[in-house]
Amino acid sequence: MKIATWNVNSIRTRQGLVCDWLQANPVDVLCIQETKVVDGDFPREPFAALGYELAVSGQKSYNGVAMMSRSPLKDVEIGFSPRLGAEVVGELDAQKRAIAATVQGIRIINLYVPNGGDYDSDKYDYKLRWLNQLYDYTKLTLDKYTDVCICGDFNIAPDDRDIHTPPGKTPVVGTTPVEREALQRVLSLGLADAFRKFNSEAQQYSWWDYRAGAFPRNRGWRIDHHYLTEALYKRASSCVIDREPRQWTKPSDHTPVVVEWPD
Numbered sequence: 001m002k003i004a005t006w007n008v009n010s011i012r013t014r015q016g017l018v019c020d021w022l023q024a025n026p027v028d029v030l031c032i033q034e035t036k037v038v039d040g041d042f043p044r045e046p047f048a049a050l051g052y053e054l055a056v057s058g059q060k061s062y063n064g065v066a067m068m069s070r071s072p073l074k075d076v077e078i079g080f081s082p083r084l085g086a087e088v089v090g091e092l093d094a095q096k097r098a099i100a101a102t103v104q105g106i107r108i109i110n111l112y113v114p115n116g117g118d119y120d121s122d123k124y125d126y127k128l129r130w131l132n133q134l135y136d137y138t139k140l141t142l143d144k145y146t147d148v149c150i151c152g153d154f155n156i157a158p159d160d161r162d163i164h165t166p167p168g169k170t171p172v173v174g175t176t177p178v179e180r181e182a183l184q185r186v187l188s189l190g191l192a193d194a195f196r197k198f199n200s201e202a203q204q205y206s207w208w209d210y211r212a213g214a215f216p217r218n219r220g221w222r223i224d225h226h227y228l229t230e231a232l233y234k235r236a237s238s239c240v241i242d243r244e245p246r247q248w249t250k251p252s253d254h255t256p257v258v259v260e261w262p263d
Contacts, residue, residue, distance in 0.1 A: 031110035035064030111152035
């Protein structure tokens with residue numbers, strides 16, 4: 001089984017690229033982020049023609065997440081509210097950033113973690129509150145499911161190997177100790193980084209800025225992740241960053257990350 005995560009930076013703009021990639025890489029499940037489209041305008045037909053069932057949660061121009069699967073998507077949840085309650089989650093579900101479903105016995109949670117804006121901004125505070133809510137959501141999910149894969153664009157480089165220039169004295173959002181600690185708190189519930197099981201090297205990135213020749217110079221960040229519960233982590237046979245789509249015409253600034261288990 002293969003599960004991929006990919007921030008596509010507008011599904012309508014990248015529809016053709018995603019279809020081309022799926023034809024060359026027919027993964028079992030594709031989790032995408034930054035769809036930037038309301039649910040009714042999501043281009044379902046091209047993916048259905050490739051054999052994928054879809055679950056989507058989007059909004060106009062910003063955010064948005066979706067899952068595509070060759071097997072049935074069971075028990076789909078949109079946002080944190082189905083598990084935590086709308087009165088607890090409040091406005092944190094207004095932005096469409098989380099979707100979950102069970103596929104072949106694996107509970108897959110697809111996330112687009114807030115960017116955080118500037119340090120000490122309202123957006124940074126929102127990101128930290130969102131991550132705290134993710135902890136509560138994950139804890140309750142793990143009470144119900146054994147095999148869980150949490151994937152997506154986390155907008156956090158877990159350690160200094162994951163960013164081309166380690167942060168200096170000025171806090172860089174995505175690398176601050178508070179963000180990293182919030183992520184590690186979620187992982188402490190019993191999750192591990194699938195990519196780091198197979199590759200411990202620095203300069204392994206999944207996102208590159210469009211500016212300043214960042215991609216050809218490999219000045220990127222590793223912010224797209226798969227986190228697995230213990231049994232899934234032990235069974236995983238590979239986890240790779242596929243750099244090829246970042247070289248295509250008009251690409252997303254992110255590229256797919258694929259985790260695999262033997263049949």
